[in-house]
Amino acid sequence: MSVSPLAYVDTNLFVSYALGEERDAGFQIAQKLFDEVSQGKYVVLVSHFALSETLHALRNIATVQIFKEANNGLSQAELWNLAKSERFRQEVNDRSLKAFKAIIECITNDPKHFRIGDFKTVYSEEMFYKALKTLSEGLGEFRVYPVRCPKCDSRITCDRCGSDSVIAYKSVNAPDLTHLLISTSLGCKYLLTMDKYFSKIPKNDTQSEIIILS
Amino acid sequence: MYRLLDLSLALENLDLGKVASAVLTKSFSFVQGFFGDTGETSPSFIASAVLANSLRQLIPKEMTPEVTDYLSRTALRSIVGLSPIKIGSRDKDAITKLKGSISWLTKEKIDVTEIIREMRES
Numbered sequence: 001m002s003v004s005p006l007a008y009v010d011t012n013l014f015v016s017y018a019l020g021e022e023r024d025a026g027f028q029i030a031q032k033l034f035d036e037v038s039q040g041k042y043v044v045l046v047s048h049f050a051l052s053e054t055l056h057a058l059r060n061i062a063t064v065q066i067f068k069e070a071n072n073g074l075s076q077a078e079l080w081n082l083a084k085s086e087r088f089r090q091e092v093n094d095r096s097l098k099a100f101k102a103i104i105e106c107i108t109n110d111p112k113h114f115r116i117g118d119f120k121t122v123y124s125e126e127m128f129y130k131a132l133k134t135l136s137e138g139l140g141e142f143r144v145y146p147v148r149c150p151k152c153d154s155r156i157t158c159d160r161c162g163s164d165s166v167i168a169y170k171s172v173n174a175p176d177l178t179h180l181l182i183s184t185s186l187g188c189k190y191l192l193t194m195d196k197y198f199s200k201i202p203k204n205d206t207q208s209e210i211i212i213l214s
Numbered sequence: 215m216y217r218l219l220d221l222s223l224a225l226e227n228l229d230l231g232k233v234a235s236a237v238l239t240k241s242f243s244f245v246q247g248f249f250g251d252t253g254e255t256s257p258s259f260i261a262s263a264v265l266a267n268s269l270r271q272l273i274p275k276e277m278t279p280e281v282t283d284y285l286s287r288t289a290l291r292s293i294v295g296l297s298p299i300k301i302g303s304r305d306k307d308a309i310t311k312l313k314g315s316i317s318w319l320t321k322e323k324i325d326v327t328e329i330i331r332e333m334r335e336s
Contacts (some may be wrong), residue, residue: 012327025325031313038309051290057330058319065320099316101294106315108287109299110308116286168270168335175334194327 006115007042008183008208009033010193011053014046018103026194029213033192037113042190046107047117047182052173054103058096065089068151121185131177134202172200183208199213 015131017030024030037044082088107114146155146165157164176198183191184207191198191208198210284301291298305311 007330015326015330017328018312018314018316019319019324020317022314023317023320023323025323026327032311048290053330053333056333057326058316061320061324061326068233068321089248093317094276095293099319101296102315103312104290104294106297106305106308106312108291109303111283111287111304113309115322116290118282118286119289120282170331170335173334175281186277195331197331 004040004043005189006045006187007037007190007192008045008047008179008188009050009187010191010195010198011050011057012177012190012194013063013213014050014054014103015057016194018099029194033213042192043109043112044114045117045183045186045188046114047179047186049117049178049182051104055096055100058099059092062092062095062099064150065095072151117182117186123181123185127181127185128178131174131181134177135174136170137202138200140169140197140200143168143170170197172197177201180207180210 002178012026013030013033016024016026017034019027021027021031033042036042066088070079074082110118144165147157147163148154149156155164176195179193180191180198180201188208191210192213193210194213196212196214198212201210201211281301288298
């Protein structure tokens with residue numbers, strides 16, 4: 001009987017699949033992956049690093065959702081009062097932790113399909129040196145975005161200077177490379193992600209093979 | 215009620231000997247604190263011996279990959295306050311349950327890959 005290869009699954013795939021079809025743009029891609037996992041194509045490696053990022057993403061999502069539920073037209077002072085209130089903090093914490101628990105409940109209850117990063121693996125400083133070398137050898141790209149209202153998503157223009165867009169530097173970054181280093185150290189044959197910036201990482205026979213799902 | 219097994223403490227170190235030692239030490243201290251330290255024939259010694267015997271039966275004798283994996287799972291669950299699961303147990307529907315399990319977290323369709331991308335670049 002063949003053994004399914006170990007695949008490091010990026011945070012975006014976990015969260016997308018858990019958010020579901022109605023809530024995330026990348027859900028179909030994530031669903032296809034987890035269907036393949038069910039069929040035994042891969043065993044998913046869940047790293048504590050990816051879970052840390054998952055929790056942070058859930059807190060971000062919860063914060064934005066609660067902000068959107070607040071009344072329209074709040075002044076900066078009123079928003080500050082909201083942000084500083086115990087009720088707001090508690091609500092963000094309760095919702096995000098509830099979501100995180102739901103994810104942990106599923107992945108810890110299925111050792112056939114999910115494996116947790118073991119506590120014995122040690123990461124060498126040399127690996128991070130190589131990551132730094134990779135970053136220093138290539139410059140990313142610049143993208144231009146329209147400025148949008150974070151509450152209703154309408155395009156907006158600055159009253160003072162008239163700008164309606166921003167320029168941003170986009171590139172593979174230290175967290176991406178850290179995922180790859182962890183994946184390689186934990187013995188994963190593949191690193192699966194929906195993030196196309198991973199394509200900027202040079203291929204190397206000694207590391208997990210990066211597959212960008214689309 | 216006595217709290218005989220402090221799982222989060224025990225699982226901080228997955229070396230079995232240290233796990234056993236940590237649990238026993240903590241439990242002995244508790245029992246001794248309750249009965250008072252009056253020597254080897256005291257109730258604390260008897261209670262400790264009974265406790266040690268119970269714990270030896272609970273703690274796996276060999277660190278197999280299955281046990282290592284189980285302890286990692288249990289440690290992860292303890293972080294979010296989920297109760298321990300039985301070793302070897304499995305929910306065959308876990309992947310199905312994961313799908314859309316947190317759809318209530320947001321009311322609008324979002325692009326979580328982009329959100330995480332921004333997190334990584336900020």
